[in-house]
Amino acid sequence: xxxxxxxxxxxxxxxxxxxxxxxxxxxxxxxxxxxxxxxxxxxxxxxxxxxxxxxxxxxxxxxxxxxxxxxxxxxxxxxxxxxxxxxxxxxxxxxxxxxxxxxxxxxxxxxxxxxxxxxxxxxxxxxxxxxxxxxxxxxxxxxxxxxxxxxxxxxxxxxxxxxxxxxxxxxxxxxxxxxxxxxxxxxxxxxxxxxxxxxxxxxxxxxxxxxxxxxxxxxxxxxxxxxxx
Numbered sequence: 001x002x003x004x005x006x007x008x009x010x011x012x013x014x015x016x017x018x019x020x021x022x023x024x025x026x027x028x029x030x031x032x033x034x035x036x037x038x039x040x041x042x043x044x045x046x047x048x049x050x051x052x053x054x055x056x057x058x059x060x061x062x063x064x065x066x067x068x069x070x071x072x073x074x075x076x077x078x079x080x081x082x083x084x085x086x087x088x089x090x091x092x093x094x095x096x097x098x099x100x101x102x103x104x105x106x107x108x109x110x111x112x113x114x115x116x117x118x119x120x121x122x123x124x125x126x127x128x129x130x131x132x133x134x135x136x137x138x139x140x141x142x143x144x145x146x147x148x149x150x151x152x153x154x155x156x157x158x159x160x161x162x163x164x165x166x167x168x169x170x171x172x173x174x175x176x177x178x179x180x181x182x183x184x185x186x187x188x189x190x191x192x193x194x195x196x197x198x199x200x201x202x203x204x205x206x207x208x209x210x211x212x213x214x215x216x217x218x219x220x221x222x223x224x225x226x227x228x229x
Contacts, residue, residue: 006077008179013057013080019090021059024118026210026223030148031067038206038225045069048113051140053102054120058084058095065093069114072107074100101125102133110142117149119221122186124169130186130197138201141228147202151194152187153209153220159187168193176217188222202226 032040046068052060055073061084064071073095075081081097088095100106102121115137124130137147152158158180162170168187172180188194191207198205208223 005183010077010079012179013083017083021057023060023063026150027060027116027118030225042067050114050116051112053117055084058088060116060118061088061095062091062093071095073097074105103128103136105136105140107140109139111140113142113145115141115147119150121149122151124184124186134198134201138228143228145228146225148225150221150223154187154189156220157218194222194224200229203229
């Protein structure tokens with residue numbers, strides 16, 4: 001477990017403690033958009049259970065509740081969970097937030113209909129691999145459940161001067177925010193790499209991508225929707 005990462009994020013979210021939060025665009029599109037390679041049916045969300053992995057300030061949680069789902073979340077520290085729970089309570093959003101890791105999610109098998117991981121599921125704890133994360137996410141999803149996530153391309157800002165550990169696992173060395181240096185994450189160079197890393201546990205991949213330049217922060221990511229096999 002990277003305790004330093006937890007401490008950095010605790011401090012980050014203590015300082016950045018907004019009243020209102022707004023969902024990430026690709027998450028909105030994944031649940032409400034209709035595209036040539038990805039169609040949605042908002043009526044399918046009513047009464048379902050959704051897990052938001054690495055929810056941070058909880059920005060995607062109001063959207064998930066507005067879609068009719070029961071919302072759960074996993075984060076790396078109790079403080080982040082408490083901050084988000086308090087914020088969601090003020091916004092009228094009911095959540096269940098627990099401490100966990102990508103490879104160790106504290107919920108029963110086949111508990112969720114949807115798992116959302118916005119800039120989160122590719123972080124790999126020491127002694128584990130991305131495959132451990134994928135296996136654990138599959139475990140908590142129901143058969144046919146959907147996994148909605150983003151993953152970095154090699155050209156993303158967070159990977160500048162990163163140390164290559166092999167098999168797409170990279171150690172961050174030059175985080176401009178000073179939060180994630182020393183953290184290990186999994187990057188993907190091609191769509192086929194994503195499918196290979198998640199198969200055979202997942203199928204029916206709809207893969208898109210974003211190449212944003214936010215005033216010098218070049219956020220280049222894959223956006224993925226797939227289903228548990």
